[in-house]
Amino acid sequence: MSLEGRLALVTGGGRGIGRAIALKLASQGADIIVNFFRHRESAEQTAKDIEALGVKAEAIRANVGEPAKIDEMFDMIGNKFGRLDILINNAASGVGRPAMDVDVKAWEWTMDINARACLLCAQRAAKLMEGRGGKIVSISSLGSPFVLPNYTIVGVSKAALEALSRYLAIELAPQGICVNAVAASAVETEALKFYFKEGLVKDKRQVTPAGRMVIPEDVANVVAFLCSEEAFMIRGQTIIVDGGTSVGLFTLVGKES
């Protein structure tokens, strides 16, 4: 599955799942633009690690929650490279609250970054993919099809992301652009440590049929496959990466305690 000569943008690509995706695509030959917002050091380190794989990398700061910043980022990509082959909508944020405590500010913050940004990035990316086709993969979570504690807005934003992926898959198919999503259960990242600390997520190792928690590389492997020509006929799907947790839910009752 060579991606040699391809150019990929990974939003939120400096840390966690985004970093793993960026490194995976780079290991297959793609040049990578690592978008970041709050963590420059991590993004620059990821860019260095990518370059060590023998491909080009660039870290670009942009808050994808702001449409003007998305425009600036794509203007830069357009001016400098004139093309884009792969867009990974990975950047995410959110406020952990039950539905009754969600206010407008928290809703807009989360939806702007997790859902609206996917649309705006896809619109700009599609223009840079004109005449050459491309791949768009967005990162979702099990909080879309299932109810997770205090995950209301993030779950809803991920549902929007998945629905958007279906609509884009059909609308962009004539342009040779494949659009899909990947949804993971709790992934071992820095973000997850925060959720553990806040008591929002318990250790899922005991209840994952595959015997361990999902790691960022598990997600990256599926994303890389969706970016390959082997996945050409997969369109508008959300691929779940959870070690079997979601299909085995009823076999797990009582085991978590």
Added chain:
Amino acid sequence: MTVEEQIREIVARITHVDKSIITRGSTFKEIKADSLDIVQALVAVEEAFGIEIPDEEAQKFQNFGDFVSYVEDRVAQGEKV
């Protein structure tokens, strides 16, 4: 307007509190700023002063005064765009 006054206006706008109650000794809890308010205040201050405030630094802020002092230092270092 001083750096402190500008940051006070930004924080008051985001947290919807009267700026007169925000002193250098005010903790974010006293200002009723939740984690989202703090991130939004950081972003707004970064925009206003043309600087980046790494999360690692922001996590050290114990109160409004720490926030102001950090930005004052950065501005004094000539990082304002």
